[in-house]
Structures are given as C-alpha cells and as structure tokens.
Amino acid sequence: EVQLVQSGAEVKKPGESLKISCKGSGYNFLNYWIAWVRQMPGKGLEWMGIIYPGDSDTRYSPSFQGQVTISADKSISTAYLQWDSLKASDTAMYYCARLTTMPIPTSLFYYYALDVWGQGTTVTVSS
Amino acid sequence: EIVLTQSPGTLSLSPGERATLSCRASQSVSSSSLAWYQQKPGQAPRLLIYGASSRATGIPDRFSGSGSGTDFTLTISRLEPEDFAVYYCQQYGSSRGTFGQGTKVEIK
Numbered sequence: 329e330v331q332l333v334q335s336g337a338e339v340k341k342p343g344e345s346l347k348i349s350c351k352g353s354g355y356n357f358l359n360y361w362i363a364w365v366r367q368m369p370g371k372g373l374e375w376m377g378i379i380y381p382g383d384s385d386t387r388y389s390p391s392f393q394g395q396v397t398i399s400a401d402k403s404i405s406t407a408y409l410q411w412d413s414l415k416a417s418d419t420a421m422y423y424c425a426r427l428t429t430m431p432i433p434t435s436l437f438y439y440y441a442l443d444v445w446g447q448g449t450t451v452t453v454s455s
Numbered sequence: 456e457i458v459l460t461q462s463p464g465t466l467s468l469s470p471g472e473r474a475t476l477s478c479r480a481s482q483s484v485s486s487s488s489l490a491w492y493q494q495k496p497g498q499a500p501r502l503l504i505y506g507a508s509s510r511a512t513g514i515p516d517r518f519s520g521s522g523s524g525t526d527f528t529l530t531i532s533r534l535e536p537e538d539f540a541v542y543y544c545q546q547y548g549s550s551r552g553t554f555g556q557g558t559k560v561e562i563k
Contacts, residue, residue, distance in 0.1 A: 363552065365500075373492075373500065373543055375552040387550040390456060423499055427547070432487060432506070440547040441490040441505035448499055 330354040332362075332424050332446035339452045340414050347410040348449045350424030357405035358382040361427035363442055364398060364409050368420045378427060379407055414453045421448045457481055459544050461555035467563040474531040476558045478544035483524050488547040491520055491529045494557075495540045503542075504529060534560070 335349040350362060364376040377388040381400040388398070397410040407424055425442035432439060458481040468474055478489075486507040492500040502511040504520035507527055517532040531538055539562050544555040 365554075372541075372557045373494075373545075373554040375545075375554060378550065378552075389551055389553075425500075430505070437485075437487050439506040439509070440488040441502055441511070442492070442500075442545070443502050443505070443511065445499040445501070 330426075330444050332426060332444055334422075334424060334446040334449045337450040337452070339454070341455055342416055342453055343413050344453075345410070345412050346414055346451065347408050348422060348451065350407045350409075350446050352405045352407075352426070355426075358402050360429075362400065362407040363425045363427050364396075364407075365423040365425060365442075366392075366420050367423065367448075373423075376409070376422075381405070381407060414451075416453050416455075418451060419453045421450050423448045456551065457484060457546055457548065457553050459546060459553055459555035461542075461544060461558045463558060464556075465559045465561060467561050468534055469563045470534050470536055472534050474529075474534055474538070474560055476529040476531075476542055476544075476560075478522075478527040478529070478555050480525045480527075480546065484527075484546045485548060486523050489520075489522070489527055490545050490547075492543045492545065493538075493540050494543065500543065531560070536562075 361378045363378045366374045376392045379386045379398045381402045400407045424446040426444040428443040430439040460479045462477045489507040491504040494500040508520045541557045541559045543557045
C-alpha cells in the first residue's frame with residue numbers, strides 16, 4: 329500500500345524550533361516530489377513548497393520562502409518540514425502529499441496531482 | 456503567482472440535487488495540471504479529479520470535471536450524503552502550486 333505517515337502532534341512555545349516528518353512507503357520515494365501544505369484553523373489549503381527526494385531539489389512558494397526549511401533523507405524515505413523560531417501564527421495542520429506525474433497518452437506532457445496524502449501533523453504554538 | 460478563485464463560497468443543496476462548483480484562474484492554466492480535491496472534517500484532502508477532467512482511482516462517476524484556460528468546473532450530478540464536504544481546486548506550474556479558497560457543499 330502506498331502511504332505517507334506523518335509524525336505526531338506538537339505543542340511548542342514561540343521562539344522554539346521544530347522539525348516534523350513524513351515517511352513514505354509502498355513506492356519508490358526517490359522518484360516523486362513531496363509537497364507540504366498548510367491549513368490554518370478553519371481555513372483553506374496553502375501550498376508551501378516541494379522537494380524531490382532523489383536530489384533534494386527544493387522549491388518554495390514565495391509566501392513561505394525563508395520562513396521554513398524543507399529537506400529529505402532519502403536513505404529512510406522521509407521528508408521534513410522545519411522551523412528555526414516558531415510564531416503563534418504557525419499554529420496549523422500541516423500535510424505532506426505526493427505529487428504524482430502521469431504521462432498523457434500520445435503527448436509529451438504530463439498530468440500533475442497530489443494523489444497520496446499524509447494524515448496531517450497538528451502544530452500548536454502558544455506561550 | 457496564479458490565483459484561483461472558487462465560487463460560490465458555500466453551496467446549500469439537498470441530497471439528489473446537482474452541484475456545480477466553479478474555479479477561475481487569474482491567468483491561463485494548463486488543463487493537465489488542474490486538480491480537484493474533497494476534504495471532510497478531520498480528514499486529509501482526497502484527490503477527485505486530475506487533468507481537469509479525469510477521475511482519480513475509485514472516484515464515483517457522479518463526479519466530473521471540465522473546463523480549460525481560466526475557467527474550470529466540478530460537477531456532482533446527484534449529491535449523496537457522503538458528498539457534503541469542502542472542495543478545492545489546485546493548479547501546478549513552474550514548480551509551484553496554488554489552491555483555491557474552497558467551496559463548502561452543505562446540506563440544505
């Protein structure tokens with residue numbers, strides 16, 4: 329079974345650091361981009377950035393550039409999302425998801441979609 | 456950055472009715488990278504439609520997607536009780552993605 333399993337809920341104080349994880353199994357983890365998605369309480373989904381575990385190529389959404397660090401350890405099929413100094417506004421649910429690329433028949437192009445999602449990690453930042 | 460605007464914000468319908476959800480992009484989007492997701496309370500999102508009109512594995516045929524360029528539509532032909540949820544469109548291009556703000560389909 330293809331799945332992404334995320335680390336458990338975290339409660340932190342402002343200014344603390346944090347690293348949450350997303351472990352893939354059931355497929356070749358190195359060959360698929362992993363996206364991180366934020367969902368603040370009662371709000372919609374926000375694309376944070378993606379990483380290609382095969383070579384750690386990482387792309388950030390402008391809103392999150394410099395605010396978080398996305399990394400991966402391909403030896404253990406795990407992607408990470410990291411903060412150096414948390415703020416109360418980082419309180420949210422964070423999802424990882426696999427970005428699948430499917431070739432379009434008789435075409436040079438590809439479909440792109442987030443086809444497998446982790447269960448989410450709740451991060452609460454409060455003094 | 457491409458902005459996706461979904462409408463309406465909330466759709467109040469009864470089971471058995473047809474739901475039509477709209478997603479409009481601030482600039483042209485490749486159909487191959489336009490997807491729709493369903494999210495129920497307390498759950499992770501689930502892929503429904505990819506490539507603007509292709510159903511993901513296991514998705515019932517009452518769900519259909521259409522559109523191109525800047526205007527895309529998700530249609531649920533006959534609402535089942537389990538379809539009441541929030542729906543998001545999403546696009547991916549130039550190694551970045553964006554989501555619409557979501558449409559909540561609620562029981563009337």
